Amino acid sequence: MWQRLPSRADQDALIAAARIAYKLPAGVEIAAASGTQALIQWLPYLTGPGAVAIMSPTYSEHAAAWTSAGHEVIPHTAFDHVPDHARYAVIVNPNNPDGRQVDQAALARIGALLLKRDGWLVIDEAFADVDPALCAVALCRDLPVIILRSFGKFYGLAGLRLGFAIGPPAMIQRVAEALGPWPCSGPALAVGRAALLDQEWADRARETLKSQAGRLDAVLAAAGFTIVGGTALFRLARHRDAGLRHAALARQHIWCRSFEWADDLLRFGLPGDDAGLDRLAAALGLCK
Amino acid sequence: MWQRLPSRADQDALIAAARIAYKLPAGVEIAAASGTQALIQWLPYLTGPGAVAIMSPTYSEHAAAWTSAGHEVIPHTAFDHVPDHARYAVIVNPNNPDGRQVDQAALARIGALLLKRDGWLVIDEAFADVDPALCAVALCRDLPVIILRSFGKFYGLAGLRLGFAIGPPAMIQRVAEALGPWPCSGPALAVGRAALLDQEWADRARETLKSQAGRLDAVLAAAGFTIVGGTALFRLARHRDAGLRHAALARQHIWCRSFEWADDLLRFGLPGDDAGLDRLAAALGLCK
Numbered sequence: 281m282w283q284r285l286p287s288r289a290d291q292d293a294l295i296a297a298a299r300i301a302y303k304l305p306a307g308v309e310i311a312a313a314s315g316t317q318a319l320i321q322w323l324p325y326l327t328g329p330g331a332v333a334i335m336s337p338t339y340s341e342h343a344a345a346w347t348s349a350g351h352e353v354i355p356h357t358a359f360d361h362v363p364d365h366a367r368y369a370v371i372v373n374p375n376n377p378d379g380r381q382v383d384q385a386a387l388a389r390i391g392a393l394l395l396k397r398d399g400w401l402v403i404d405e406a407f408a409d410v411d412p413a414l415c416a417v418a419l420c421r422d423l424p425v426i427i428l429r430s431f432g433k434f435y436g437l438a439g440l441r442l443g444f445a446i447g448p449p450a451m452i453q454r455v456a457e458a459l460g461p462w463p464c465s466g467p468a469l470a471v472g473r474a475a476l477l478d479q480e481w482a483d484r485a486r487e488t489l490k491s492q493a494g495r496l497d498a499v500l501a502a503a504g505f506t507i508v509g510g511t512a513l514f515r516l517a518r519h520r521d522a523g524l525r526h527a528a529l530a531r532q533h534i535w536c537r538s539f540e541w542a543d544d545l546l547r548f549g550l551p552g553d554d555a556g557l558d559r560l561a562a563a564l565g566l567c568k
Numbered sequence: 569m570w571q572r573l574p575s576r577a578d579q580d581a582l583i584a585a586a587r588i589a590y591k592l593p594a595g596v597e598i599a600a601a602s603g604t605q606a607l608i609q610w611l612p613y614l615t616g617p618g619a620v621a622i623m624s625p626t627y628s629e630h631a632a633a634w635t636s637a638g639h640e641v642i643p644h645t646a647f648d649h650v651p652d653h654a655r656y657a658v659i660v661n662p663n664n665p666d667g668r669q670v671d672q673a674a675l676a677r678i679g680a681l682l683l684k685r686d687g688w689l690v691i692d693e694a695f696a697d698v699d700p701a702l703c704a705v706a707l708c709r710d711l712p713v714i715i716l717r718s719f720g721k722f723y724g725l726a727g728l729r730l731g732f733a734i735g736p737p738a739m740i741q742r743v744a745e746a747l748g749p750w751p752c753s754g755p756a757l758a759v760g761r762a763a764l765l766d767q768e769w770a771d772r773a774r775e776t777l778k779s780q781a782g783r784l785d786a787v788l789a790a791a792g793f794t795i796v797g798g799t800a801l802f803r804l805a806r807h808r809d810a811g812l813r814h815a816a817l818a819r820q821h822i823w824c825r826s827f828e829w830a831d832d833l834l835r836f837g838l839p840g841d842d843a844g845l846d847r848l849a850a851a852l853g854l855c856k
Contacts (some may be wrong), residue, residue, distance in 0.1 A: 281727050282725050282727045282728055283724055283725060283726065283727055283840075284726055284727055285726040285727065286727060298593075299614060314602040314729065314751070314752075314753065315750055317748045317749060317751075318602070318606075318747075319751055320748065320829065321746060321748040325613050330573040330589070341748065341749070348745055348746070390833070432573075435569060437570050437571040437574060437753070438571065438572055438754060439569050439570045439571055439572055439574060439754025440570055440753055440754070440755075441602065441750065441751075441753040441754075457636055458609060458636070459606075459609065460605045460608065460609040460633065461628065461629070462603055462605055462729065463601075463602070463603075463605075463606065463729075464729070465602065465727060465728055465753055465755070465756065466727025466729075467728075467753070468753065469787065487807065495821065502652055505612075546850065552571075559618070565687075566778060
């Protein structure tokens with residue numbers, strides 16, 4: 281797994297496991313990459329010219345990649361339409377950092393609209409594992425929809441670097457050609473396959489994450505925060521003195537995310553274990 | 569190393585180790601990717617339009633990537649010039665599969681020529697670790713030269729996926745932006761750093777590889793092959809009945825490479841250990 285180049289069989293085995301885990305219907309293809317980020321980087325180079333509408337605020341790397349590839353980026357906040365002159369659209373679903381969800385009917389409408397414009401709809405489902413009902417793979421059969429799935433976030437293995445693009449065969453073929461042979465490491469193929477086949481672990485993890493998210497909410501509420509969004513993997517919380525809290529936590533080596541576009545919001549990733557939650561509670565207690 | 573996203577410090581530590589191992593002069597930059605192949609895939613998308621001259625025959629993925637990105641590919645065999653209408657050139661040095669070497673003076677001439685054409689010279693040094701004197705990093709200071717280095721081949725860790733692009737700062741910045749954040753896995757950063765800093769291991773490995781290549785040559789010669797090229801990591805050998813030998817070895821699950829452009833040549837990778845060499849000798853003995 282470390283010494284030799286991954287074989288075709290190694291790569292096929294991962295893809296087969298991913299097809300099961302992500303419940304792909306026939307006629308929808310999937311390609312693996314060394315992290316979703318690699319796919320975010322490539323997509324804007326594989327499209328024709330045209331502006332991209334990015335539902336915002338969201339994960340900033342989408343806008344960075346499309347801009348870098350020479351596309352006009354149109355940030356917009358409505359989740360149920362696309363500006364007239366956009367040929368492409370990117371929706372993170374559920375959204376990061378606020379957790380907003382776009383339902384399948386709205387996604388289908390946007391996909392149909394972009395089909396007419398000869399464009400693509402990119403749905404970044406980096407945080408969809410905690411709520412599989414959100415997954416829009418059924419749309420890929422008839423619409424120009426590409427879905428990105430992140431392995432590392434839900435499975436707690438971000439350092440492994442593994443992500444997937446799901447979509448119509450012609451599009452995924454293009455993505456796979458751009459990635460070239462051996463995009464994933466031997467460990468990513470082996471570990472990814474084993475984890476994706478363990479449905480029982482995933483079901484348990486979803487329950488555990490929900491319960492831990494509830495405990496994180498309680499800690500944040502006790503410290504004067506109001507929960508305003510998030511998923512089971514992270515929480516978005518409001519506090520009048522968010523900036524002070526952010527700085528105080530950083531001094532205690534606890535990292536949460538602040539935002540340029542809102543000085544009263546912080547995003548907290550789920551602590552890895554109870555000890556992490558206790559450390560956060562103690563650190564926030566010192567801020568009072 | 570597995571669980572969290574690689575940090576900036578993890579990535580910087582790998583880059584620092586690579587700068588030492590590859591003896592980079594000041595003013596020359598380096599970027600890490602999940603395997604050299606990822607860099608081969610990106611380069612043709614980061615250039616302007618223009619034809620690329622590829623010294624051939626060689627590793628076929630260069631031509632595939634440039635073609636896929638829409639460039640005209642001009643295969644040519646001379647190692648000391650570039651066809652008039654080529655803006656870019658690719659030279660694998662030492663070349664795969666024949667081991668041909670281009671000296672620094674010739675590379676500098678080609679680099680200077682492509683500078684006038686506003687192009688790039690890509691030197692793929694995937695097999696240069698066995699002969700560090702070949703390395704052309706000094707050219708990157710004043711010429712549009714990008715050098716690719718493969719970690720996995722020499723260090724025997726092809727499944728790890730780690731490779732480097734070396735060149736002038738502006739070019740490498742462009743490559744790094746295209747790769748995006750976290751292109752390498754946590755294990756690739758940690759293992760790569762430790763290995764690249766172990767100069768003693770590398771010196772010993774070079775000696776071992778040379779001695780093993782000599783033993784492989786003896787095995788091939790005893791089986792009626794003539795050695796016609798290669799590096800210490802692989803040997804190119806000629807045999808009138810190469811096709812039969814290739815098929816017979818495959819039946820015994822021993823893989824060597826055959827070529828569309830020459831039916832009397834086979835490329836043998838260095839067996840991983842003495843047992844592998846003995847298996848090859850035995851299998852070839854059965855062909856007589």
